[in-house]
Amino acid sequence: MTAEIIVVTSGKGGVGKTTTSASLATGLAIAGKKVAVIDFDVGLRNLDLIMGCERRVVYDFVNVVHGEATLKQALIKDKRYETLYVLAASQTRDKDALTQEGVEKVLEDLDKEGFDYVVCDSPAGIEKGAHLAMYFADHAVVVVNPEVSSVRDSDRILGLLASKTRRAERGDGAIKQHLLLTRYNPARVAVGEMLSVKDVEEILGINVVGVIPESENVLAASNAGVPVILDENSFAGQAYSDTVARILGEERALRFTEVQKKGFFQRVFGG
């Protein structure tokens, strides 16, 4: 398989997995890659909203797995980027709608269609959906907030990635783990109210691939159905661009991790 499978996972809910999946997939498409982003959260479809294609969902992931639609019918082409496609989650309540064989077949077919990257947006938790989202992955982006329960959960997820994936089972070499710290607030870190980048790296024993500052632009972007990476003026958008570049192998220094002193114009006009 030449397509690279990237799972975006976290264990804990509400930390920014879907926001990250949308921005990561869009960023890879901007870099010229052919990308599919799949919502694995069966029953709770959300990625379509964040990508802004919710009204164009006809067939979903489960339809494809069950042979009720072809992959081509179910892939929703992004309005902004030619090489970006979304595969929506089903809204069925049947949690067993996805099977390992079914997921494998879809990933193989995407590979045959010439996709460079498949981004798997994992549901929260460590149940079947989360397991299936990570099972075939080559890379994992573990999204973590600087908060105790999120850090603890991400350590469990790192453990599962190292043991419960196809790569681990076959001994194909470890999955590449990328830790992404989101909702970071440098001002609160500075006064000792929030775990720092270094704290989180030390606790989990892995370096971050990116730090996304807490930003009102993230909510604004999801309100509008535009992945925040496309908001080039926002710190969060720029931090996602940096993160995608690093995942593609580029070296970039961390930004927005120190308290910013706002200049006069920023104060007046925002920024």
Added chain:
Amino acid sequence: MGILDFLKRKPEPTATVAKERLRIIVAQERSTRGAPDYLPLLRNELLEVIKKYVHVDLEAININVERDSGHEILELSVALPDHAQAKSAG
């Protein structure tokens, strides 16, 4: 403590507390990761038996499963208190 003391008190560096708590729990959870599900139960039952003879806490019992090529080693250590007071075994 005076009524106005809270005005003088500096905010606690809660991030330090968070880090320390996480350091401990993460290390503990890693040590039992991938181990059989019965280990916590085994630990509790062992504690009951040991308590018949010495006073020890749950924390004093450390269970580790080490994997070597082809076999697993169940490693058990019990930290006895300084002045272990033996009970009558009755």
